[in-house]
Amino acid sequence: MRSGRTASATAIVAALLIPASAHAAPALVPSAHAAPGETVTLPVRDALAGLPVRVEDRAGYERTKFKHWVDADKDGCNTRAEVLKAEAVIAPEQGAGCKLSGGEWYSPYDDRYMHGPSGLDIDHLVPLAEAWDSGASTWTAGEREAYANDLGDNRALIAVSAASNRSKADQDPATWLPPSGGYRCQYVTDWIADKSRWALSIDAAEQAALAEELSRCPDVPVTVTTAR
Secondary structure: OOHHHHHOOOHHHHHHOOOOOOOOOOEOOOHHHOOOOOEEEEEHHHHHHOOOEOOOOOOOOOHHHOOOOOOOOOOOOOHHHHHHHHHOOEOOEEOHHHOEEOOEEEEOOOOEEEEOHHHEEEEEOOOHHHHHHOOHHHOOHHHHHHHHOOOOOOOOEEEEEHHHHHHHOOOOOOOOOOOOHHHHHHHHHHHHHHHHHOOOOEOHHHHHHHHHHHOOOOOOEEEEEOOO
């Protein structure tokens, strides 16, 4: 179900990306040196090593500086609804104004099946406040809107139980990992991919936590199309 969302990436993100050639092999270069729109593939530990390490600064952060949820393609469904439709295990019914009802979802953070959309949150895998701390404070309003509504990469936004999302809040992996231990390798791998996609930094504690978790995980390749 998730692959459909990549195919319908929003106009906002598309404006920031230069589509890669359908026949071009992904570049095997550090994401820190990739141009916007370039597709890069690296072992996840190399991708982690390529992230810049900097002290974080939350000065000036306001959630309203990341406009969401928007209906970028003007089809009547905003970003939240698009994610819910793409990630449903059993498709919901769609009514007027893209109101969704019924359906079933799997929340990987806490290994739960959820019936109906009301108990679900759409989580920014790398929270908005964390993105701000890690470089988004210098972005334009348009770049922050694109980040907050990123339908161009299935790892960026994820439907999870409201309880697990609110437990996570704006924490990074130094202080929060999914309660479901079986999902943690996927979580930290996706975290690194998302930070690489948006050229975000990590702090020292975050770097240590990611490296520690990855030491128990396969060194899988990650492919990222850089957004900036």
